[in-house]
Amino acid sequence: MIPAAFDYVRAGSASEAIALLGEHGDEAKLLAGGHSLLPMMKLRLAVPSVVVDIGRVTDLSYINDGGDHIAIGALTRHRALETSDLLAAECPLLGHVAGEVGDPQVRHRGTIGGSLAHSDPASDLPAAVLALGGTLVAQGPGGSREIAAGDFFTGYFESALADDEMLTEIRVPKAPGDGWNYQKFNRRAQDWAIVGAAAVTVNGGTNVALVNMGSVPLRASATEAALAGGASAAEAAEQAAEGTDAPTDLNATPDYRNHLARVLTRRALEAAGVS
Amino acid sequence: MNNLLGFTADETGEVTVEISVTVNGETRTGDVEPRTLLVYWLRDDLRLTGTNVGCDTSSCGACTVHVNGESVKSCTMLAVQADGEDILTIEGLAPSDDELHPMQEAFRQNHGLQCGYCTPGMVMAAVSLLEENPSPTEREVRLGLEGNLCRCTGYHNIVKSVLACAAGETAA
Numbered sequence: 001m002i003p004a005a006f007d008y009v010r011a012g013s014a015s016e017a018i019a020l021l022g023e024h025g026d027e028a029k030l031l032a033g034g035h036s037l038l039p040m041m042k043l044r045l046a047v048p049s050v051v052v053d054i055g056r057v058t059d060l061s062y063i064n065d066g067g068d069h070i071a072i073g074a075l076t077r078h079r080a081l082e083t084s085d086l087l088a089a090e091c092p093l094l095g096h097v098a099g100e101v102g103d104p105q106v107r108h109r110g111t112i113g114g115s116l117a118h119s120d121p122a123s124d125l126p127a128a129v130l131a132l133g134g135t136l137v138a139q140g141p142g143g144s145r146e147i148a149a150g151d152f153f154t155g156y157f158e159s160a161l162a163d164d165e166m167l168t169e170i171r172v173p174k175a176p177g178d179g180w181n182y183q184k185f186n187r188r189a190q191d192w193a194i195v196g197a198a199a200v201t202v203n204g205g206t207n208v209a210l211v212n213m214g215s216v217p218l219r220a221s222a223t224e225a226a227l228a229g230g231a232s233a234a235e236a237a238e239q240a241a242e243g244t245d246a247p248t249d250l251n252a253t254p255d256y257r258n259h260l261a262r263v264l265t266r267r268a269l270e271a272a273g274v275s
Numbered sequence: 276m277n278n279l280l281g282f283t284a285d286e287t288g289e290v291t292v293e294i295s296v297t298v299n300g301e302t303r304t305g306d307v308e309p310r311t312l313l314v315y316w317l318r319d320d321l322r323l324t325g326t327n328v329g330c331d332t333s334s335c336g337a338c339t340v341h342v343n344g345e346s347v348k349s350c351t352m353l354a355v356q357a358d359g360e361d362i363l364t365i366e367g368l369a370p371s372d373d374e375l376h377p378m379q380e381a382f383r384q385n386h387g388l389q390c391g392y393c394t395p396g397m398v399m400a401a402v403s404l405l406e407e408n409p410s411p412t413e414r415e416v417r418l419g420l421e422g423n424l425c426r427c428t429g430y431h432n433i434v435k436s437v438l439a440c441a442a443g444e445t446a447a
């Protein structure tokens with residue numbers, strides 16, 4: 001399968017990429033690791049007439065200590081997150097979740113910025129960043145703005161990014177220690193989660209985010225509220241599916257997904273040391 | 276904007292881009308349509324047909340090559356993305372014509388293949404795996420080869436081959 005023809009331009013910097021997006025409007029697509037975009041272009045689910053390759057904007061590949069948070073460049077590959085000593089020490093949930101994405105070949109190419117911008121509710125990293133209460137930095141023609149992870153995912157494969165904006169940085173609060181866990185349930189190797197649950201204790205509270213339980217990654221807010229009110233992990237997990245809208249596909253019915261959400265949330269909370 | 280690639284149109288009017296890639300240690304140049312996938316440039320233009328296409332949908336790993344030393348599915352990368360990069364294919368792995376790479380030798384000795392279709396990708400993925408993790412456990416080998424499908428062997432002898440290679444049981 002070969003994608004439909006397109007014009008290819010390579011951006012040397014974020015501002016160059018943004019200028020190109022401004023020039024070509026919604027005809028253009030950014031290409032980072034290409035591990036979501038190229039499969040979609042082969043299937044003609046995406047048919048951009050201009051592809052702006054940001055794969056060489058290497059100054060956006062970094063994992064830095066920002067004091068109270070870790071700052072990650074949008075072009076940082078999954079493999080770099082998975083093997084980062086800084087993340088292992090300061091935000092182990094994120095490094096671990098990056099290592100659960102796809103397979104090694106996918107992790108050698110895919111980037112965190114691409115994964116978040118793609119806004120697939122079945123993806124792992126969006127839920128991890130949501131559970132952590134991260135902040136996304138978007139750069140546009142008029143400068144940069146910060147978007148809370150909770151406001152970023154606006155719909156099925158849709159994000160708060162404007163057509164001429166590019167994600168440049170992802171910030172996650174430090175959440176060191178053992179108070180975290182990620183449960184990814186799938187049937188086949190290298191596959192996306194049928195349902196996933198990320199639990200993490202951050203700034204004194206316990207957050208839970210769910211994968212593939214709606215058109216966007218979701219916080220299990222009823223579970224979080226129950227925990228804050230003193231419920232046990234097992235009791236709070238019973239409410240994990242509340243307020244979600246689980247999809248139907250060949251892997252699972254909504255009922256089965258609701259069941260998985262409850263079980264995986266309980267397991268994630270218990271493994272994160274919440275009792 | 277000085278980093279943009281220049282376009283040229285060939286006789287048929289197709290817009291092509293000139294690329295220069297190190298493939299198995301040699302500089303190879305070509306004019307490619309932007310939509311050309313790396314695997315088809317390797318196979319059809321360079322005639323390096325050891326890299327197979329199994330699924331074409333990023334799932335099977337038969338097309339695995341190394342890009343700057345790391346395993347990548349070459350059906351999920353554009354040839355233009357490889358411009359200036361260092362690519363190693365199965366043809367470039369063995370040190371010479373009459374000597375196999377230790378991983379190839381391990382597959383041979385341990386019957387790590389039957390039909391052989393997945394083998395080039397499996398070997399490239401396995402070499403990349405050992406570079407990242409020189410002494411993996413059996414479970415780590417299985418997880419490390421998660422991106423490669425084999426329809427024949429049931430994986431058992433493939434895992435055995437990789438473990439034998441890691442243990443240095445196959446002389447180069």
Ligand SMILES: Cc1cc2nc3c(=O)[nH]c(=O)nc-3n(C[C@H](O)[C@H](O)[C@H](O)COP(=O)(O)OP(=O)(O)OC[C@H]3O[C@@H](n4cnc5c(N)ncnc54)[C@H](O)[C@@H]3O)c2cc1C
Nearest residue numbers: 030032033034035036037102110111113114117123124167
């Ligand atoms: C076989 C296979 C298995 C996979 N399994 C999983 C899995 O288990 N879990 C999982 O979470 N993911 C999985 N993925 C997806 C993978 O993680 C992708 O790499 C990732 O979702 C996209 O990152 P990318 O850099 O490749 O983005 P690209 O494919 O280059 O881009 C994706 C989208 O984001 C846009 N974009 C990219 N970068 C930016 C930016 N900086 N700013 C604004 N927009 C941008 C692009 O325009 C495009 O629309 C899998 C992929 C494959 C091929």
Ligand code: FES
Nearest residue numbers: 329330331336350
């Ligand atoms: S042909 Fe590339 S992964 Fe199957």
Ligand code: FES
Nearest residue numbers: 389390425426427
């Ligand atoms: S040996 Fe036949 S597919 Fe693996």
